[in-house]
Amino acid sequence: xxxxxxxKKIYRTDSxxxxxxxxxxxxxxxxxFVAVTGPSGSGKTTFLNIAGLLxxxxxGCFELDGVDISNQNDTARSRLRNQKIGFIFQSxxxxxxxxxxxxxxxxxxxxxxNRQERKKRIEQSLEMVxxxxxxxxxxxxxxxxxxxxxxxxxxxxxxxxxxxxxxPTGNLDSSMAQSVMSLLKEINTNGTTIIMVTHDTExxxxxxxxxxxxxxxxxxxxxxxxxxxxxxxxxxxxxxxTLSPVAALSR
Amino acid sequence: xxxSKGWSxxxxxxxxxxxxxxxxxxxxxxxxxxxxxxxxxxxxxxxIYIIVERSQKMQRPSxxxxxxxxxxxxxxxxxxxxxxxxxxEDLNALRAINGVVDAIQxxxxxxxxxxxxxxxxxxxxxxxxxxxxxxxxVDEHALKALDVALIAGENxxxxxxxxxxxxxxxxxxxxxxxxxxxxxxxxxxALAAVGKTVYINDIEPMVVSGIIDKLQAPWxxxxxxxxxxxxxxxxxxxxxxxxIRTTSGERDRIMTEVETLLAKSNxxxxxxxxxxxxxxxxxxxxxxxxxxxxxITVMTILVIITGLGIVGLASFSVNQRKKQIGTRRALGAxxxxxxxxxxxxNLLISTAGVMIGAIFTVSLNIVLVNAFSLxxxxxxxxxLGMIALWLVGQLAVYGPAxxxxxxxxxxxxxxx
Numbered sequence: 001x002x003x004x005x006x007x008k009k010i011y012r013t014d015s016x017x018x019x020x021x022x023x024x025x026x027x028x029x030x031x032x033f034v035a036v037t038g039p040s041g042s043g044k045t046t047f048l049n050i051a052g053l054l055x056x057x058x059x060g061c062f063e064l065d066g067v068d069i070s071n072q073n074d075t076a077r078s079r080l081r082n083q084k085i086g087f088i089f090q091s092x093x094x095x096x097x098x099x100x101x102x103x104x105x106x107x108x109x110x111x112x113x114n115r116q117e118r119k120k121r122i123e124q125s126l127e128m129v130x131x132x133x134x135x136x137x138x139x140x141x142x143x144x145x146x147x148x149x150x151x152x153x154x155x156x157x158x159x160x161x162x163x164x165x166x167x168p169t170g171n172l173d174s175s176m177a178q179s180v181m182s183l184l185k186e187i188n189t190n191g192t193t194i195i196m197v198t199h200d201t202e203x204x205x206x207x208x209x210x211x212x213x214x215x216x217x218x219x220x221x222x223x224x225x226x227x228x229x230x231x232x233x234x235x236x237x238x239x240x241x242t243l244s245p246v247a248a249l250s251r
Numbered sequence: 252x253x254x255s256k257g258w259s260x261x262x263x264x265x266x267x268x269x270x271x272x273x274x275x276x277x278x279x280x281x282x283x284x285x286x287x288x289x290x291x292x293x294x295x296x297x298x299i300y301i302i303v304e305r306s307q308k309m310q311r312p313s314x315x316x317x318x319x320x321x322x323x324x325x326x327x328x329x330x331x332x333x334x335x336x337x338x339x340e341d342l343n344a345l346r347a348i349n350g351v352v353d354a355i356q357x358x359x360x361x362x363x364x365x366x367x368x369x370x371x372x373x374x375x376x377x378x379x380x381x382x383x384x385x386x387x388x389v390d391e392h393a394l395k396a397l398d399v400a401l402i403a404g405e406n407x408x409x410x411x412x413x414x415x416x417x418x419x420x421x422x423x424x425x426x427x428x429x430x431x432x433x434x435x436x437x438x439x440x441a442l443a444a445v446g447k448t449v450y451i452n453d454i455e456p457m458v459v460s461g462i463i464d465k466l467q468a469p470w471x472x473x474x475x476x477x478x479x480x481x482x483x484x485x486x487x488x489x490x491x492x493x494x495i496r497t498t499s500g501e502r503d504r505i506m507t508e509v510e511t512l513l514a515k516s517n518x519x520x521x522x523x524x525x526x527x528x529x530x531x532x533x534x535x536x537x538x539x540x541x542x543x544x545x546x547i548t549v550m551t552i553l554v555i556i557t558g559l560g561i562v563g564l565a566s567f568s569v570n571q572r573k574k575q576i577g578t579r580r581a582l583g584a585x586x587x588x589x590x591x592x593x594x595x596x597n598l599l600i601s602t603a604g605v606m607i608g609a610i611f612t613v614s615l616n617i618v619l620v621n622a623f624s625l626x627x628x629x630x631x632x633x634x635l636g637m638i639a640l641w642l643v644g645q646l647a648v649y650g651p652a653x654x655x656x657x658x659x660x661x662x663x664x665x666x667x
Binding site: 049053099102111 | 277574
């Protein structure tokens with residue numbers, strides 16, 4: 001589904017070349033939940049940017065959902081991002097002048113959905129994160145956890161194949177962080193592939209796979225046993241698992 | 252998945268609603284630009300209207316062959332200078348010059364700014380109001396020299412021409428008037444004015460012997476500039492002004508020849524004030540030309556300032572919203588969508604500006620109409636002004652919008 005082979009990314013200034021990624025190889029299958037960890041400057045964000053089609057790469061091969069990315073121009077990459085990828089950012093990146101409804105509406109308009117379809121999706125996704133009643137509020141009127149839930153609603157409204165999360169809990173306290181993590185696991189259980197970059201090893205351990213990046217390369221891949229248990233619990237009691245993270249975040 | 256198609260696809264996804272709501276939450280900058288656009292539109296539309304009005308006034312034909320005509324003055328200074336005899340000799344000599352179409356003595360020149368005026372009325376008596384008209388005292392050569400067309404009646408004959416001395420108060424018994432003057436005196440039956448009697452000095456009768464198509468008075472700012480009468484007179488005076496019309500392309504050569512001829516023919520006088528009608532027209536409309544230049548300068552400066560204001564606000568907005576733009580790009584906005592976003596935002600601000608501007612424009616026009624007796628603005632200047640300001644806005648914002656579109660989507664994942 002996501003296949004990176006020997007990806008190389010070099011940042012150049014007049015005097016310095018920085019090899020952000022070198023021979024970066026990774027395969028992510030459908031339904032996977034991958035946590036990417038590593039020290040600062042290891043290349044995690046560069047990987048996420050390239051995986052999210054936010055940046056180009058210098059060498060290697062990258063296929064996303066069967067599409068060879070190296071052949072895509074800026075407009076095509078924008079379309080792919082819009083159709084296949086949902087983003088969750090550390091700072092939420094909500095547009096401060098737009099209310100929650102309009103924030104979630106942003107990617108749907110670029111997608112070309114008509115008014116009725118957009119309204120239905122916005123209401124469903126805000127309902128899913130427990131903020132449907134506050135859709136006319138501005139982001140500044142919400143807590144950090146609530147803002148991140150709006151960002152998740154925005155990411156999911158277009159029903160993307162991938163969810164790319166960049167330190168999604170980095171600006172939240174531990175309680176909120178765990179609630180967001182539970183929500184992500186629930187989303188993954190429902191079939192969305194997730195790649196999450198994080199510094200938090202405890203949260204990373206809750207993903208299905210852990211990728212450790214060092215010096216621009218994947219240096220270690222581990223599989224989490226804990227995730228399977230959590231996921232099966234979620235699957236056994238779907239109603240509770242759906243509501244519990246939302247309820248936690250609402251507090 | 253439901254996609255809308257065609258026009259609705261564009262209309263529904265152009266973010267007009269969200270942009271409008273976002274602008275309402277950040278009113279100050281947008282309102283300042285909208286007001287600037289409104290003021291600019293107010294000034295520009297009224298200025299253009301004044302410029303067009305002035306230009307039309309400047310382009311009015313005087314009725315004479317301006318390109319091939321000039322005039323020159325002769326002033327006798329000795330006690331025994333015979334004005335009448337000199338004038339007759341001069342006219343004979345001038346008319347004999349190869350290339351001169353005709354020459355006349357005339358008391359005033361169209362476009363020159365100075366001349367005589369009298370009132371004509373259709374009934375005798377001081378209790379009746381006269382219609383003012385410029386008076387040109389000329390002989391039977393005037394129609395040819397001035398290049399005016401007789402459209403009714405007949406020209407003066409040589410026997411009609413009377414000698415006028417400086418103290419004279421009575422007028423000849425014949426007059427030729429312009430069509431405009433005939434319309435004023437005899438509305439609805441202007442051409443039938445030939446043969447009718449009009450009165451000058453309240454009671455002195457004059458018979459309208461002919462009607463000419465067009466001839467302007469000397470005063471271009473006068474509302475009734477085409478009210479003109481020709482009287483059959485030759486002035487017995489030490490000073491004489493000659494109006495000479497030449498064949499095409501011969502004017503400048505003949506001017507030199509005439510100046511030399513007159514200077515040599517009689518040493519008891521000075522020759523002065525030789526001017527072409529082209530020069531005279533420029534001088535007549537100098538104030539109008541200056542006003543047009545000033546208004547164009549003001550308009551240009553205003554448009555530049557407004558354009559720079561829009562560029563400034565849009566650039567500031569782009570810099571302030573880099574992360575937001577990157578986020579939009581990350582969420583799937585193409586570069587075109589980002590350009591469109593800023594163009595639309597400007598369109599909304601400009602629309603508010605031109606709406607306010609339309610009200611201001613009409614208000615200023617009402618003030619100008621009352622203060623300076625201008626005609627009210629023609630309605631289509633308002634929509635044209637709105638379109639012009641919309642275009643200025645769109646052109647000004649295009650650069651910053653392109654800059655915004657070039658912001659990398661990766662900025663969305665940066666922490667600062």
